[in-house]
Each structure stands twice: as structure tokens, then as C-alpha cells.
Amino acid sequence: MSGDMILYHGEPNGPSLAVLAVLAETGLDIECRWMDLAGGERHRLSGIGEPLARDMGVEGEGPVLVIDGEAMTESVFIAQFLDESGNGALQPQDAYGHWQMLMWCRRITERCAPAAAFLGCRAHAHAGLAAMEDAAFADLRGAIVSEDLASRWSAVRSGDFPEAQVADSKAKVAAAVGLVEEQLEDGRAWLMGPLTIADFETYCWLAGMVELVPDAFAGKARAAGWMARMRARPSVRGALARARRADPEHAWAPGPEINRWG
Amino acid sequence: MAEITLYHWEPNANSGKPMLALMEKGVPFTSHYIDMLQFDQHKPEYLAINRQGTIPAMTHGDRVLVESTAIMEYLDEAFAGPALMPAGARDRWRIRWWMKFMDQWLAPSFSMFGWKFFVGPNAIAAHGKDALEAAIGRIPLPERQVAWRKAVYGLFGEEEMAESARRIDVGIRMLEAELGKREWLASDQYSLADINGFNLAYAMPLSQPHLANDDLTPNIMRWLRAIYRRPATRECWKLGRTPMAARVDILEQDYIGQGAGA
Ligand SMILES: N[C@@H](CCC(=O)N[C@@H](CS)C(=O)NCC(=O)O)C(=O)O
Numbered sequence: 001m002s003g004d005m006i007l008y009h010g011e012p013n014g015p016s017l018a019v020l021a022v023l024a025e026t027g028l029d030i031e032c033r034w035m036d037l038a039g040g041e042r043h044r045l046s047g048i049g050e051p052l053a054r055d056m057g058v059e060g061e062g063p064v065l066v067i068d069g070e071a072m073t074e075s076v077f078i079a080q081f082l083d084e085s086g087n088g089a090l091q092p093q094d095a096y097g098h099w100q101m102l103m104w105c106r107r108i109t110e111r112c113a114p115a116a117a118f119l120g121c122r123a124h125a126h127a128g129l130a131a132m133e134d135a136a137f138a139d140l141r142g143a144i145v146s147e148d149l150a151s152r153w154s155a156v157r158s159g160d161f162p163e164a165q166v167a168d169s170k171a172k173v174a175a176a177v178g179l180v181e182e183q184l185e186d187g188r189a190w191l192m193g194p195l196t197i198a199d200f201e202t203y204c205w206l207a208g209m210v211e212l213v214p215d216a217f218a219g220k221a222r223a224a225g226w227m228a229r230m231r232a233r234p235s236v237r238g239a240l241a242r243a244r245r246a247d248p249e250h251a252w253a254p255g256p257e258i259n260r261w262g
Numbered sequence: 263m264a265e266i267t268l269y270h271w272e273p274n275a276n277s278g279k280p281m282l283a284l285m286e287k288g289v290p291f292t293s294h295y296i297d298m299l300q301f302d303q304h305k306p307e308y309l310a311i312n313r314q315g316t317i318p319a320m321t322h323g324d325r326v327l328v329e330s331t332a333i334m335e336y337l338d339e340a341f342a343g344p345a346l347m348p349a350g351a352r353d354r355w356r357i358r359w360w361m362k363f364m365d366q367w368l369a370p371s372f373s374m375f376g377w378k379f380f381v382g383p384n385a386i387a388a389h390g391k392d393a394l395e396a397a398i399g400r401i402p403l404p405e406r407q408v409a410w411r412k413a414v415y416g417l418f419g420e421e422e423m424a425e426s427a428r429r430i431d432v433g434i435r436m437l438e439a440e441l442g443k444r445e446w447l448a449s450d451q452y453s454l455a456d457i458n459g460f461n462l463a464y465a466m467p468l469s470q471p472h473l474a475n476d477d478l479t480p481n482i483m484r485w486l487r488a489i490y491r492r493p494a495t496r497e498c499w500k501l502g503r504t505p506m507a508a509r510v511d512i513l514e515q516d517y518i519g520q521g522a523g524a
Contacts, residue, residue, distance in 0.1 A: 053359055058366050067352065078357040084351040095340035096325060099389065102332045110366070147428070260422065261409065262368040 003068045005030045007078075008045060010037030011251030012239040014117065015062035015075035020242060022079040022233035023196060026086035030065075034244060037061045037253040038125055040140035040153075040252035045071075055145035060117065060152065061253035075204070077106045079197045091198050094155025097192065104191060105197045108205060109256065112176035113167035116205040119212050121156045122166070124250045129157035152254040165258065173209045174216035176202070177223050184222040189229060203230040206246070208249040264323030266291035269311060271298045272507045273498045275376075276330040277318045277368065278461035281501065283334040283454065285494035287343035291320075293501060299385050301397050315391070315402040331361050334454045346454045360440070360455045362447045368433040369462050371426035374418065375469075380506070382413030391415075433474045437463065438467035441481035445488075452492075460489045464508040467518045475518045487513050 007030050009016040016037070023030060035041040039110055042061060049069030058075035065072040065081070072078055083090040092098045114136065129137065137157060155161075160248040180202065183191050191198045191217060206227065210217055217224060239247060268284065268291050270277035279436040286290050291342050296302040296317050304315045312319040312328055320327045322340070347354055385394060394414050401407045412418055437459070440447060448455040464486060466474035476483050489495055490513040499510050512518065 035294075052436065052440070056363065056367075057359070058362055070352075072352075072355055072359070074359055074362060077355050077362070080358065081351050081355040084354065095336050098339060099327060099332055099336040102335060103329060106329065106332065259370075259405070261374050262427075 004066075005031045006047075006066045007063060008035045008066065009033070009063040009242070010035060010042075010061065010253065011210055012134055012243050013243060013251045014058055014113075014120070014204055014255065016204075017236070017239055017248075018075045018197075018200040019065075019078050019082070019232070020239035021200050021204070021235040022082055023088060023198075024238045025090060025233075026082050027100050027194075028082060028106040030082075032242070038128065039253065040143060043140075043143035043145070044186065049163050050189065051145075053081065058256055059113070060257075062255075065138040074109075076109060076197060076201055079200065083197065085183045090195065090200075092192060092194070092196065101196050101198050103194050104232060105201050107179070108176060108198075108202050110174050110259065112202075114256045114258045115172035116209055116236050116250060118161070118165060118169045118258065119173065120208050120250075120252030121187060122161045122171040122181075123212055123252075125252045125254075126159055126161075127152070130159065132157070149254060152257060156187060156254055168258075170213050170216065173206070174212045177209075177220055178218045180206075180226060181220045184226055190240065191224075199226075200236075203227065203236070208252070211249070233250045265321075267294055267321045268318060269294045269308065269320070270318045270501075271296050271303075271419075271517060272504055273507055274465075275316050275461055278498065279330040279458055280318050280320055280333040280337065282457045282461065282498045283337050283346060285498045285523060286452075286457065286492075287337055289337065289341050289343065295501075295503065299388055300497070301400075304397070304402070309402065311403060316406065331365055331454070334457065338454060343448050346452070347459070348449045348451050348453060350449075351513070353451075353453075356448040357453050357455040361458050362431075364458055364462055368429060369432070371429040372421065372462060374426045375430075377409060377413040378416070378418050378423070382416065384412060385410075396488050417475075419469070422434060430470065431473060434466065434470065434479065438482050439481045441485050447485065452489075456485075456489060460486065460495070463501050464490070464513065465506075468509050468512045471504065471518070472520055475520050477519060483518065 009020055009032060020032065026041055035045065041063060042054065045064065047069060048066060048071050051071050053073040054064050054071035059074050062073060063078060065078050074079065080091065092101055093258050141150050141153055145154065180191065190196065191202060245251065265287060268280055268417060270281055273281050296308060298317065299340065302308060303317050307316055311326060318333065319331055320333050327336055347357065391414065398407055398410045444450055446452050446456050447459050463482065467483065474482055490510065499507055502508065
């Protein structure tokens with residue numbers, strides 16, 4: 001591959017975990033650099049000449065792959081880029097199988113991810129942000145270009161987590177686990193049959209939910225088996241080994257917004 | 263070879279994406295017009311195809327595909343004809359990024375205005391509020407029920423409309439800047455991103471003349487006219503049956519100043 005590449009990632013949880021694990025699966029040699037997502041470091045990275053995707057990405061605080069100064073975001077699309085730059089083993093080759101994988105990933109990124117980020121931030125990001133001095137938070141927030149992402153940061157700091165949204169988010173996480181359970185009904189090991197990006201994208205958002213929404217996983221033996229298989233993959237273990245804290249599944253920062261229309 | 267049937271409404275927004283992609287690929291298909299304002303999408307015949315009751319949907323032999331952007335990707339991969347995705351992985355990433363940004367961040371804001379000022383009033387004029395309430399009760403997806411109620415009873419809040427207006431303003435500036443970098447949106451070749459973007463933006467010079475015109479957004483105007491000149495686009499817009507699709511005529515004009523067409 002040509003160009004200067006650096007993958008900036010947060011603690012191996014959520015979208016950072018998905019991309020780190022996919023990178024390991026591809027075997028590509030790309031420099032990885034840890035950044036403090038919860039401290040807003042993503043908005044202060046240097047060497048970015050084309051920051052648009054970093055600034056306006058729908059995913060919120062996820063990894064950023066920088067190539068020749070262009071920031072690339074959205075974990076599913078970074079994963080596709082890595083796969084297509086490598087040997088293309090993590091995406092179905094036939095058009096229909098590919099459509100199924102994309103539909104699955106959309107289901108996760110549009111419904112499960114906003115819910116998981118909301119619940120994760122409520123449980124683990126609120127206290128730290130609430131404890132920040134006003135000036136320090138104003139500094140952090142001031143570096144964020146996207147107004148709606150910045151307002152999600154403020155909501156996490158002020159503890160604005162309406163009960164209706166908590167319930168809705170738990171239901172969405174449960175629905176995602178339900179989908180996994182159903183999908184594995186025919187005895188397959190991975191979500192699409194062969195291992196694909198969908199497994200990583202789904203696992204990364206659900207890993208931190210086991211503790212926060214235990215009911216969603218209760219009695220879901222196939223989903224639990226799949227989670228264990230994912231956790232055991234060398235790529236996932238390697239990604240987790242990059243953690244700087246003992247509990248990376250507790251590392252959250254504001255994610256995608258919950259659908260505002262239709 | 264298996265037959266394609268596309269269930270669509272006007273060449274506009276989500277329906278227009280697979281319509282135009284089919285035309286560009288030169289793939290013959292049976293067009294099945296779903297009159298959204300007559301609630302064709304909630305009738306049993308259509309629910310048998312797509313039980314979510316949303317458009318568009320496409321059948322290819324006995325496969326049923328939904329989700330407009332994912333359908334376009336399927337078409338591009340499943341059929342010969344001009345490639346609508348470039349070969350380079352980085353260009354493909356950029357196209358996917360823009361399509362997600364438009365689908366999830368920008369288009370819903372345009373849609374809110376469309377539903378408030380076009381869909382709601384037209385549905386009331388056609389059916390009256392009482393008949394509408396019964397029709398809304400039969401909508402399968404809860405979020406589509408919410409959308410219809412808001413449109414019919416004028417329940418859009420001031421804040422959400424202001425936020426949508428802000429996003430339209432920001433999004434138009436982003437498009438203008440991006441189209442200043444390359445001939446096409448997100449890559450050097452005509453792609454799915456352009457098809458997606460055209461369906462979102464073709465009526466902007468008419469509906470947002472203060473934001474999109476030859477003085478303020480020359481790149482957007484050049485790009486819209488270039489897409490409008492394509493034979494596939496001409497063919498596609500002929501399938502429109504309402505004044506909505508006819509809005510494309512504004513692109514016949516060589517110069518559109520601020521406030522034109524309003
Ligand atoms: N994300 C879907 C959205 C499909 C969708 O919601 N379509 C709207 C029209 S653009 C619809 O079917 N509305 C029918 C209704 O609400 O009754 C796509 O892009 O295909």
C-alpha cells in the first residue's frame with residue numbers, strides 16, 4: 001500500500017476494538033497509535049490536512065485512519081478499506097451475501113451502536129466528565145467541530161440520560177443480541193457463515209453490554225458461545241492487549257446519535 | 263436470468279437511488295410504482311414483499327432486497343455494465359463515507375422539511391384527517407407511524423426544525439467544498455455517491471435558493487447539471503408522476519441566482 005498511514009485508536013472497545021481486530025486479521029502492517037478518546041484527543045490530532053471525516057463522521061468518537069493527511073472514519077468502512085487493501089477475506093464475494101453483511105452492519109451501527117454508546121457513557125463516562133473543571137471541559141468541547149457531537153458530550157457531562165431513552169437503549173441492545181441468537185440457529189460459527197466484518201462490528205459494541213444489560217444475554221447460549229469464540233480469536237486478544245487500562249470494556253466516549261427522524 | 267422488479271415512488275430521495283442506479287447500469291427492470299400518498303406501501307400486496315411497509319424494495323428472482331443505498335451496491339456488484347464504484351480502496355471508502363453521511367445525517371433533515379410542507383399537507387388534502395388516522399394505525403413500523411403523525415398533525419417542534427435547517431446549511435457547504443476538490447463527489451469517477459447525492463440535492467436550487475445557486479455554490483450547480491445531462495437521469499425522471507419530480511426542470515436553466523424559482 002502506498003501513502004503514509006497511521007491508525008489512531010482509543011481503548012480497545014466499541015469501534016476502536018472492531019478496527020484493531022480487523023487490522024490484525026488482515027495482517028497489514030500499519031502503525032497504530034493510542035489516543036485518549038474520553039479526553040477529546042481525537043479532535044486535537046496533528047498532521048491532518050483533510051479533517052472532514054474526523055469532524056463530521058456519524059460514528060462519533062471512533063478510530064481515525066490517517067492516510068497522507070486525509071482522516072478516514074466509520075469503523076465499518078475502515079474495516080472494508082483494510083480488508084480490500086489486504087486479501088479481501090472478511091467480506092462475502094457474492095453480491096447477495098455482501099448485501100446481507102452490509103444490512104447486518106447497518107442494523108448494528110444504526111440501532112445497537114447509539115444505544116450501547118448511550119448506556120456505556122451513562123455508566124462509565126459521565127462521572128469523569130462531570131468532575132472536570134468548567135474551563136477544562138470548555139477547552140475539550142471547543143475543539144469539537146460538529147455541533148451535535150459536542151452537544152452529546154455536554155449531555156454526558158451533565159447526566160442528561162432520560163429514563164425513556166435508557167429503556168429504549170436497553171431494548172435495542174437486547175434486540176441485537178436476539179438477532180445474533182437467531183442468526184446462529186443453524187449451527188453456524190459466525191454471523192454470515194464465514195467470518196466477516198459483521199462479527200467484529202457486532203462483537204465490539206456488545207462486549208461492554210454484558211455487564212450493563214445482563215438480561216439481554218440471559219438464556220442466549222448461542223450468542224454467548226459466539227462471544228466466547230470472538231474473544232478467543234488472536235486478533236481480538238491482540239487488540240485487547242493494547243489496552244492501557246485493566247477494564248477496556250468500561251472505556252466509552254460519545255458515539256452516534258439516536259435517530260432523530262424516521 | 264432472474265427478473266428485477268423495483269417497487270418505488272417518485273424518482274426522489276430513497277426511491278430514486280436504485281432507480282437511477284438501474285438506469286445507469288442498463289439493467290432492464292419492471293417498474294412498480296407505489297403511490298406513497300395513497301398508502302400503497304401499507305397494502306397487503308406490498309407488505310407481502312416488504313413487511314416493513316417502506317419503499318423502495320427490489321426483487322431479483324426470489325430474493326427481496328431493501329435499503330436504498332445497499333440495493334445500489336448490490337446492483338453494482340451483481341451486474342455488468344459501467345462500474346459505479348471505483349477500483350481504489352480509498353475512493354471506495356470516501357464514497358461509503360459520503361453515502362452514510364447523506365443517508366443518516368443530511369437527508370433526514372431535508373426529509374423533515376419535505377414531510378412537514380409536502381407530504382403532510384398533500385395527504386390531508388387527499389384524504390382528510392379522519393381517514394388518515396385509520397391509515398396511520400395500519401403502519402407496521404412504529405417510527406414511520408411517528409413520522410406520519412407529525413406530518414399530518416403538524417407536530418414538528420421548533421427546535422428540531424431549526425436543527426434540520428442548520429444541518430441543511432452545513433451540509434450544503436460541505437458538498438460545495440467537496441465538489442471543489444474533484445469533478446465528482448468523493449472520487450474522480452461518476453459513482454454511487456453521485457447518484458445518492460443527486461437524489462438528495464437536485465431540487466435544492468428550487469427549495470433552498472438562498473443556499474444553493476450559481477453565485478454561492480457554483481460547484482454544486484455544475485455537478486447537478488452534469489448529472490442531469492446524463493441520458494440515464496433523463497430516463498429516470500420520466501418515471502415521475504407528480505410535481506415533485508418535475509422540480510428537476512430547474513436544472514435546464516444555465517444561471518440561477520439567489521431567490522430564483524422561489
Ligand atoms: N433507509 C431506507 C428508508 C426507507 C423509507 O423509510 N422510505 C420512506 C420513503 S423515503 C417510506 O417508505 N415511507 C413510507 C411511509 O412512511 O409510509 C432506505 O433508504 O431505503
